[in-house]
Amino acid sequence: MNCGCGTHGPYTRRHFLFGGIGTLSTALLRTPSDAAQSSANPIPRATAKACIFVNLSGGPSHLDTFDPKDGPWNPRDADIRQYPGNIILSRRFFPMLSDMTEHLCILRSVTSWEAAHSRGQFYIQTGHSFNPAFAPALPHIGAVVSYELGGKGPLPPYFSPNPAGDEQRHGFLPGRNAPFSFSPQANGLNNLRHDFYGNQSLAFFENAYNLLQTLEEPLRSQPLSDDMAAYSAMLGQARALVYNPAVSPLLQFTSADEARYGGGNFARSLIVARNLVRSKLGTVFVSVTHNGWDQHARQFDTGNGQNIYRLTNELDRGLANLIADLRATGDLSSTLIVAIGEFGRTPGLLNNRDGRDHYRNVMSVLLAGGGVRGGRAIGVTDATGSVIDDFGWSRQRVIYVEDIASTIYSALGIDWTKSIENTPLGRRYIYVVGAETGAYGPVEEVFA
């Protein structure tokens, strides 16, 4: 059940660090003048120019994905094998990725703050704790990346081809950082041209558009609401895409490509992500959602519409082809790929419905490309995947979503300790709460 409510057990490290929700919200409400300046001034890695963020919605089981163990819960055909760098994968679930582990960096010592979908999703999308008072204003990490790195080409900086229903958007950031969402189709977008007037079409469109910009000017300079400001800005963004011969092919793909990526919305979105990133026409962040990981029941039953076999195989084909394709054009080293869900799932034996329930304490995250050194797993969990035995990185604690967010920002050359002082809400927005004091930071070990 995606019931949208939170689970948190006994006191967590965060409560000791930040005093829990009360002081956290007070900190966010402080006026800019009395907010502490972040003084870290770290040097970001800047190894990546773009990020493809694969959102494994529903919370994948770490045991059935990137942290498998021998155990009676595995189906007979799981075929779990060990690879160099201590990577362990099921060859049945991930046949293609098993052959390219030299590109994969797997984080196995990650802990989620949340065990409820909506709150957990909010966390991985924004790097921030969900607070009902502030949630609508907080941007997706992709929108922050867009805000930092956008505007370098005609393409929207931030794409989310197949967004989850509750996907966070640009929050308080200007509307140009809103995700561009559409349902990818083989023949691309049919609304990138205005071919109604034969050979006069382009001239007609340009004249009409220029008149629109002239007439829109008073409201563009003095919009009546934030939404109107966003809309006015989108007119120009849309213009940059129309009749742009460099843009339309990026949103198209062949049926052979789609089949190779495994078919379906996830595959199509990954292909479009690949094209956008390769084009280097301004897209810096693509969020791609892979739905269905909330496997509470009958998770190995292939008669069940979505099950672990199907989910892992879809993910395997999509990711492996994405990595291979980007590598073939030399773009893998500048594209950070992150595959992350909102939490792990109950370890050890399956539950009495042959599935796994939500589990906060352990989850796994997969990284590749963008300066990440592959062929390695970081962190070790116990024999049932219940507890993290070895953190595997310099901070000698579990890896939190804040650390992942910092890692993404660092790889993209963004100072993760930054904050925006004068938001329209009159309070400070901190990119990663706690990073400005050094409590969180990039997992430096993932980089070469």
Added chain:
Amino acid sequence: MELDKAFSARRRFVSSYQAVVPPVRNLIDNWVFGKLNADGVDAAPLTNDYEFVRRLHLDLTGRIPTVEQAQAFLSATGNDKRDKLIESLLSSPAYVDQVSQWFLQRFQVTRSARYISIPERNNFYYFVRQFVQQDRPYDAFVRDLLTATGDTDTSPGIALLGRQVTDFYENPTQDWWDSFTDLSTTQFLGLKTDCISCHNGRGHLEKINLFLTPKTRHQFWELSAFFSRTRIQAISDDSGGYRTRLIFSDSQTGAYTGNVDPSRPGPRPARDGANPQPYYWFTEQQVQSGAWRAEWARILTADRQFARAAVNYLWAYFFGSGIVDPPDGWDFARVDPRNPPPPEWPSQISHPELLEALADEFIQSGYSIRRAIRLIVSSNTYQLSSRYPQGKWLSAYARYFAKRQARRLTAQQLYDSLTTATGTEAPIPVDGMADIFRYANQLPHPRSSLDFQLEQLLASAGAGDWVNQLPNNQPSLYGVLDFFNSNIVAGRTRAWSDQFSPQTRLATWVAGGLSDAEIIRNLFLATLTRPPTDAEVAAIMKVSQADRRMWLTSVQWALLQKSDFGFNY
């Protein structure tokens, strides 16, 4: 919501300032302007007539006024011309279209949901429309929805419960009862109870809902038990089980237990030991008869929260946010000013006395939706401008309702205003319905028409499918591209008609020999419900071309893309 602290902070610092507010017209203004005065926040000025006639048409009929409608209002005299317009729109057929559409979008009875057939959807559609048209008492309407029995294809109003039955053959009957309960509390009390349908509030909801935190799953079952005498059968008209109909009935015996067919455990965790008696603990009511579902409907609609939630939903429709916000996510521990929440929790309510006054009026009017709407749109609060020339607009003022919040048209409003502006209303055929509709807000569902281009436009404008995608009227780049370049828009902008273009108003004016100035003025009135400024006329004349028809087509296209066409302001 994040503005609450700023909301109270302002009160402390500026209490000596004499706020500028319009005169009070009714009880709404008493409370809204009273608060503005108390806290020293200026109200926006009142709308001018152009803005008012456009706004009222959009809100009450779902589309902008025609040139004729606008001119009739603008040329009318008398202090009561706005009230007359309100009365005339409240009794128009288009009001039924729009208010029904608002309910339909909330209830989301759609073909895309499992077990909702076309006859069932259409049947529900006409049930909702009849309620709006006759202005039947809302409490009786809700009792009908919650107690309907019989076959989903033919029995009026039953599809609201039928819509919740998503996986008849895999889930236990307890699951439907639980879903009916969450539906009832969310839609009719503004309180989502789904969380405690799986687990106690404690350990889960501390950071989400103060009121629900101490509530238990057992307490949820006490509510759900009201549905435990409701039986659902599925029958199919074909051997493949393709089109399943549900039959609802009630028994005088039976109770909620945790016993579940082990082959269909359903999505919710096991209900070990569940044995609740029906108990409506919100107002401490117990059943007085064996007809438990009818008891639920009776007790729920008599709860004052039922009236509060209803007027708050309505308020949010007209003002963009609720007096309690979000209107479907009440936290009862954060709406009572006499019992304020702990300091780190923002209050959800901005005008508690106003909400009570609106609830009183609603109850006294016999739960009349039309009267509640009349009260709202007659207020000067509703008639405030969306401009704020008083100075810097702070987002904290939004919760004061100190100006109109300009928002993007909904998908249906966008299409209906497009056809109204251009005079290109066309029949929209719908599966299984003899009626021929002409407006998107007359459709039972955004994907119910047989017109592919219309469906595409509604989708790109955020209509959603009411199952996986909820309606969303935030502007999107994809939506802008579609409105730029879709045939359904381009075909309606032309200054001529041919086999690809319907007869537009513009084509009629061109064929009728109107001058450039007359046509430009008409285009503005028809599209933006206002005359052009001199600067606008000059800008348009400056780009006039030898091909007059192409030039005027580009003018019509540009006006339709402008934000004062695409926004309700």
